[in-house]
Structures are given as structure tokens and as C-alpha cells.
Amino acid sequence: MKSLSLFITHRDILWNLVGKNLKARYAGSVLGILWAFINPLLLAAIIGFVFTNIFRMPVENFYLFIIAGMLPWSCLAGALQESALSIPAHVSLLKQFSIPREVVPLSVVVTHFVLFLTALLAVLPIFILSYPKTVMFLPLLAAAVLLWFLFTLGLALLLSSWCVQNRDVHQILGTFLTFWLWLTPVFYSVDMIPEFYRWMVLVNPVYPFLQIFRESLWHASGGIVRFLAVGILLCGFSLAAGSYVFARKEGDFLKRI
Amino acid sequence: MIDKQPAIAFRNVFEAYEVEIKTDHQIIRESFEALKGVSFTVQPGESVAVMGPNGAGKSTMLRLIAGLLRPEKGDVNIHGRVSSLLDLGAGFHPELTGRDNLLLNASLYNFSRADMNARLESILAFADIGKFIDVPVRCYSQGMYVRLAFSLAIHVDPDILIIDDCLAVGDDNFRLKSIDKVLEFRTRGKTVILVTHDFAAARQVCDRGLYIREGRLLRDGPVEEVIASYVTPVKVDADRYRFLAAKLDDDERRQVEQDRLKQQELRERRLAPVELSVAGGLRLIAAPGKVQLFMDSCQLTDEDGIRVLFDYGDNLDVTSATAKWRVLQTSRDSVICLLRWAGNIQVSQIWRWARTASGDIDLRIEMRTRDGRLTGNRRVECRLTGLGDTPGGKNKSVRLGADNNVLFITGSSDQVTGRYLYSKGRETIYFLSLWDEPKPETSGPERRWKPFFSGTFHVADQEKIAAANIVDEKPHVLTGGDVQLFFAGGRADLGRSGKRLTSGMGLYTSLYVRGVWHDSAQARWSVLNGDDARLLVKGCWPWVPVVQFWDIQMEGSDRIQINLRMKVLRDTPIRVYETALMLNSDYRQWSSGGHVNAFPSDVTKDDFFRICLSSRDADGKNYLACHGEGMPETVFAPALLPGQRIVLENAGHVGATEARLLHCMKVFGHQEPFMPAGEYQLFNGHIYIKGGS
Structure with a gap:
């Protein structure tokens, strides 16, 4: 897993790029990194309002339920959207320096996880106040974040190299992510899905990760070992596919952009 | 050099791009070969100018050296840290300030932050962009961009420095400063690769030249020679050749190629400088637009050397320096050149330089115009390396310097001498025509060759010059x-x-x-x-x-x-x-x-x-x-x-x-x-x- 070894061999470059991404992201904005949790919280508030008052969801502590799902999801969606265009966006760097190119999507993913963790730490006290048991589950939460990171990274590598060759991928990505979001039990729980469609959730690779997050934050019911096992498997699969495709295409990057 | 390995080694390198050709109806994917079997080595301490027309494959080569591309076929071996100035603004993020970008770049060059901070001072001093260093880079002018980028590239202590023609963006001051810096860099035994269309810079910085065209390395040698060969080929012929080549079979193609080479050789011969020397030590070197005169090893003329000027219609001071130049004939005793001007200046001149038995060099210029719009103000100028002198006072001859005995003597009575100090200690001397009332024209259009100027470069002895000083003009x-x-x-x-x-x-x-x-x-x-x-x-x-x-x-x-x-x-x-x-x-x-x-x-x-x-x-x-x-x-x-x-x-x-x-x-x-x-x-x-x- 070359991209992970970069954490050690090219850590200076990586952290500088992350720093650059963060600075560039909030260049000229007053609230700066506060947006990292203002945005998902606002979204959660709106969705929570709609679902509790209009659709009348029978879920206990529904806002927390949504936040526990929204934060990881928006991290994934943001990282994928940005990493899809990361190679063309960093063309000026790639034309100047002969650096391992994995560092570019890697830095994008790390950037989004920095934002994710910031937001997570900000909302964690609320969870702890509502469910004091959460403190016990913090190691599980850490494991969830780690697995989630590896899974996202694999997809980001795949998408970033794929998009260099085929820009259409990025166009469809936004729509696809929205579609995926609705198919994923973020705003609803699995129990609400009619038995007939349940399989759709079961084949959704995001579902196990969400369950781990929910288990540690919101305390969904059981089956955590099974989800962890599937999650690890999915991570390995995602990373392997991403690394393989990226390594095969990377030689052509400069010729294509 | 401890490191005996070459700094750069290319062995039969091929590189190809896939390009999409989009027409109205279809998209054709085609492989475009940017480099077709290029081999060369550069030793540490060499400075190499890479020249060639646009699209020749220069940039691809540089990217291979910089490690940004991998060769399709063949080997590229690089030893040492490479720093490059390839694309303007490459490596800089527009939203970050100059200082942040430097720090970011430092890590990309594998420098620690502390290392970079130590160098920051001298980078800023060299770039000399003042408080703009703390302004986001997107607000920079191109000049500031290149100042900062160059300053960074040269301060990261590379073994190989690659510069791709972007210095031209800077102002004169910065360009000179950069060239100085590159020269200093060279003296430290580092390798410089410079892509440029500026021959002066190439000559100044580099000893060796590579000439690339259509993905092939055509010449590799001393920079002067390579520049000469770069100037010669003319694009039109290449296009014609390509057009023909597409239609012909192999035999015919070979024939056309031979034709082209022959044409090219002819053209090179026509444009190459020609030399004429006489026993007395007087020597003349004529190259397109410039004719320079030497006495023994001493250069008498400078800058544009000997040239003619005339008015043609509304074009004032048309000069031979802008003429198209062709050597018609060259032998031990004479050189004959044909000069023609572009555009609407329908004038031809024939310059005949000839050795005389007495050891002088004769110059006769004849001129022909299409429509006779030529007017009086004709003159022959000679820019000297020193001060001229007019012995004899009156109009007939000029000495090309106080410390030599070379006289420029006019051969026609309708020309007088003049002198003009153009910079300290340097003079232009000239023979210029006199204005006169127009004579009734004997024949119609001016299609005939008419004398424009005739004169002699004559090596006189001191007594003769002294004698000429006494004017004997009877009032x-x-x-x-x-x-x-x-x-x-x-x-x-x-x-x-x-x-x-x-x-x-x-x-x-x-x-x-x-x-x-x-x-x-x-x-x-x-x-x-x-x-x-x-x-x-x-x-x-x-x-x-x-x-x-x-x-x-x-x-x-x-x-x-x-x-x-x-x-x-x-x-x-x-x-x-x-x-x-x-x-x-x-x-x-x-x-x-x-x-x-x-x-x-x-x-x-x-x-x-x-x-x-x-x-x-x-x-x-x-x-x-x-x-x-x-x-x-x-x-x-x-x-x-x-x-x-x-x-x-x-x-x-x-x-x-x-x-x-x-x-x-x-x-x-x-x-x-x-x-x-x-x-x-x-x-x-x-x-x-x-x-x-």
C-alpha cells in the first residue's frame, strides 16, 4: 500500500499540501474552519426538522441519529468530489516536481478527514451528554474513523486516476452521490425499509461503516463484530482496487492534462 | 568531479502522446511521437542550450529530465537534484501567498522548513518583489511570478538547473541578474539546461547546443554551430516536403528528401559569412545585414558595420541591415551579394567587393528600383570602433581611426563625407549623396542598374595621409x-x-x-x-x-x-x-x-x-x-x-x-x-x- 507509506516517507509534503488545501479552502472567509461543522450541522438541522415535523419519523433522538450519519457521509462525498478533480487541479505541482502522485489524492482525503474530525470533536460532547455510555465506545469510534478513512482513500485513488482519462466521470459523480445518499440509511433506519427492498441496504458498502459509527455514537443494536469484519474486508478491497488502477494510469497523467 | 557518472543520459528515448483529433463527425485518437530515438549525455558542469522550432519536442525532453514523464522506450538516467523552471507559475498555488508557496515548495523540493527559513532571506532578496511576498500569488504579474520562481529554483541547491524560456518575461534588469546567477551557478560545476530562442542568451550561458526538430536530435555541438544550423532551415520548405511526402511512394520520397537537403545546403552557403582579405592585412567579413572590416587582428567597424541607407517613397532610412541577403558569387578575389528588401520596398542592390592589385578593397554598389520612387538621401555608413578622421578636410576620404592608416575613399564626385559621434569615443563616418535638381529623365522606368556608391578601402602610409591633409583648393x-x-x-x-x-x-x-x-x-x-x-x-x-x-x-x-x-x-x-x-x-x-x-x-x-x-x-x-x-x-x-x-x-x-x-x-x-x-x-x-x- 504505497499511498499509506507516503505518510512516513513524504510526510512533509503531505502535511504541507493539507495545509495548503485548508488555507486555500478558507482563503478570504471570516469563519474559516468553523464551516467544517457549521455546514453539516445546518444540514442536519434542516433535514431533522423536515423529517420529524413533516414526515413524523418514529426515531428516538432523531437529530443525533442524523448527525451520526451525516458527518461521515459528507466527509466521504466531499473527499470523493474533490479528489476526482485533484490531479488536474494540482497540475502545476505535478509539472514542477517529480513526487509520488498518490500524495495528491491522499492529501485531499486527509484534508477532508481533518475537517471531519474537527466537526466530530465539536459534536462529541452532545453525544456524551445524551448517552454517557458513549465514552466507553470511543475506541470503537476511532476504529470506525480509521476504517472509514481507508475506504474513502481507496475510492479517491480510483476516481482521481479515472477522471484524468474520462472527465465525464466527474459530471455524473454529483448525481450519483445524491442517489447513493438516499439509498443509504442516513435519514432513516434500516427497520423502516420494507422487507422487499432490504437487500439494497445490505449490498450498500457504506452501510456497515455507518452502522459502526452509529453503534459507537448512537448505540444501534448489536451485530457490531459482523460489521467490523465486513468493513475491514471492504477497506482492503477498496484500497487494493484504488492503488492498482492509480498505479496503472499515473504514467499518463502529464500527457493527458 | 567525484561523480564520474553523467548528469543526464538519454539512450534512444522515445516518447509518445495520445492526442484526440476532434472533427465535426468523429474523434480520432492518434499517437503523436514527441521524441523519436533521442540519445545524448551531459556531463556534470556542462551547460547546454536546447533549441528548435515550436513543437519540436523540447518540452517533452525537459519533462523527462525533470522526472515528470517516463520514457515510452529507451532509458533516461539522471544523477543529482533537478530544479526546473518549466511552466510559468508551476508549483505555485494561486490562493496562497508568495511566502506560503515558498514553504510549500520547500517540502516539495525535500527541504526541511528550517532549511527553507534559512534560505528565505536570500530568495527574497534576489526576487526583489517587496511586500508582494505576503500577497496571494494570483495577484502577481507575470514578471513577479517568474522572479519568485527563478529565485526559488536557483536557491534550492540543485545539481541540474532546467530553464524553459521563461526568463524573457522579466525585465532587462532581472534578466541580466538571472544570467549572472546562472553563470555563477555554472562555475560551481553544476549543470544547466536552457531552452531558448534568444541566441544571445544561449551564446552567453551555454557552450554546447542541441538542435531538435520533429522529435529528432539533429545537431549536437558547440553552441555557435548549432545556432547557425538553427537559423538556416526555412519552414516553408519543411511544410512543402511534408505535404509531398504524404502522397509519394518511398522512391519519390527519397528523391524529394535529397532535393530538400540540397536546397538547404545551397541556402546555408548563400547565408554563411564570407571573407575577403588582402595582403596588407585588411580583411572583410560579410554576413547577412552586417559587413565588418578588420585590419590585422584589430576590428575597425562595430555594431552594424558598413551599411547603406536610403529613402524610398515614404520609407525613410531604409537600411541594408534589414535586407534579404544572398551571396551570388564568392572567390579569392571578389564577393558579390544581392540585397533585396521585403514589403513594398521594391529595390535591389548588388554589392561587389573586390581585391585590387594594389592591395585595396573596392566596393561598388549598384541599385535598381521597380518604380523609381528613390529619393536623394542616399548614404553609406560605417560605424567605427573608435574615432574617425577626415584627412584632406574636403569630402573625398575618411580615415577609419586615428591609430590606423585605413582610408575610405569615395569613388564618385557626388558624395561627401560626414562624421557623427554616436557614443563616447565612437564615431560613424559616412559618405552621403548630395541633393540636386532633378535632371530630365532620359529613359522611362528605372529598371536599369544604376551606380549607388563606389569607394575603396585603402591602406595608405603615414606620409600620404599627411600629404592629403594639405588642402589645395584654388579659390x-x-x-x-x-x-x-x-x-x-x-x-x-x-x-x-x-x-x-x-x-x-x-x-x-x-x-x-x-x-x-x-x-x-x-x-x-x-x-x-x-x-x-x-x-x-x-x-x-x-x-x-x-x-x-x-x-x-x-x-x-x-x-x-x-x-x-x-x-x-x-x-x-x-x-x-x-x-x-x-x-x-x-x-x-x-x-x-x-x-x-x-x-x-x-x-x-x-x-x-x-x-x-x-x-x-x-x-x-x-x-x-x-x-x-x-x-x-x-x-x-x-x-x-x-x-x-x-x-x-x-x-x-x-x-x-x-x-x-x-x-x-x-x-x-x-x-x-x-x-x-x-x-x-x-x-x-x-x-x-x-x-x-
């Missing part, structure tokens, strides 16, 4: 009683009973045009009609399109009638014209109706005396009388024309000669920009020489 003498007038070369002296009344220039005329005074002594004069009592002369002027006719007549023993006319051949911005009489400084008083006034006794620069008169005598005539101990009273009495006035001054401030200067001048206001072509009365009046001793 024309008018006599009336004991008063005599001597006319020679555009000036006249007055004398009575063997005593000279005038000094310096005597009687002369002068014109002030475009900030320069042109006086009658520069013109060439010919006597139209003359006897003891009357003289009619014509003067043809260089520079100013003017012909003057002087009619001087002795009327008895004390009166000289002077009538000067001027023909202006083309509209000319003549600001002032004047007729002047320079009298001996023994004249001490002047009067103009009534009072007698004294001239200031000392003629110094500080005591500048000048007075304008408009008084008339009892008859309504203007006059100015000068008196002096032992001198006859001299009266200057012009019949003033509208706008003319008499000006009196001490001439000491003008030059070394002390004299009383009496002018009759007309000064045009600024609302009258030029004198239209036509004939003008310049001066009409008398000079009286009365009484005295």
Missing part, C-alpha cells in the same frame, strides 16, 4: 579696385590691399533643420559662370534637400552686390535660415543709424553679446556698420524680406575663432512646421567697404 577671386573676394567651397573671404577683413567662415549661409545646423561649407559647390567681377555658383547640400545659387558681383571698388537664392526640393522642416558675415575681431565698434557702440572687449563664453536690430537709415534701408582701428568701415546692408532680421553677436562663444558675426536671419515660428518645396530668395543686399586707412 575663385573677384576684384574691384583694391577690394578682393575669395570664394571657395561655400564660403567667401573679403580682403583689401592684402589685409583680411573677415575671419573664420567669412561669408556663408546656414540652415537649422531638425535640431542641427547645416552650413554652406558642407555643400559641394560648382561654378556655373564666373569672371573677375561676377561669380555665379551652385551648391548641392547633403542631408537637407536644398540647392543654393549664389550670385556675387563687384560693383566698383567699394560695393559688393550679393544675391542668394535657395531651391527647396522637398517639404523640409527648416526652422531657421540665415546668411552670415564673420568679421575680423579688429572691428571694435558698430553703429546702425546714429550712435556708435563698442563691442564688448572680451570675447568669452560668459560675456555673450547679442543684439537684434530693426533700424533703418534715412533712406529706409537696413544697415549695420562696423568700425575698427586700421580697418576699413564695413557695412552689411541687406534688403530685409518679410520676417527677416539682422542679428549681431560676438562669435567667440561659437568656436575658437574670435569674430564679429553679422547675421541676416529668418526664424520660423512653431506654427510653420516646414518650408514647402519651392524657390526662395535667401538674401539680397550689399556689402560696402568704405574709407579706412
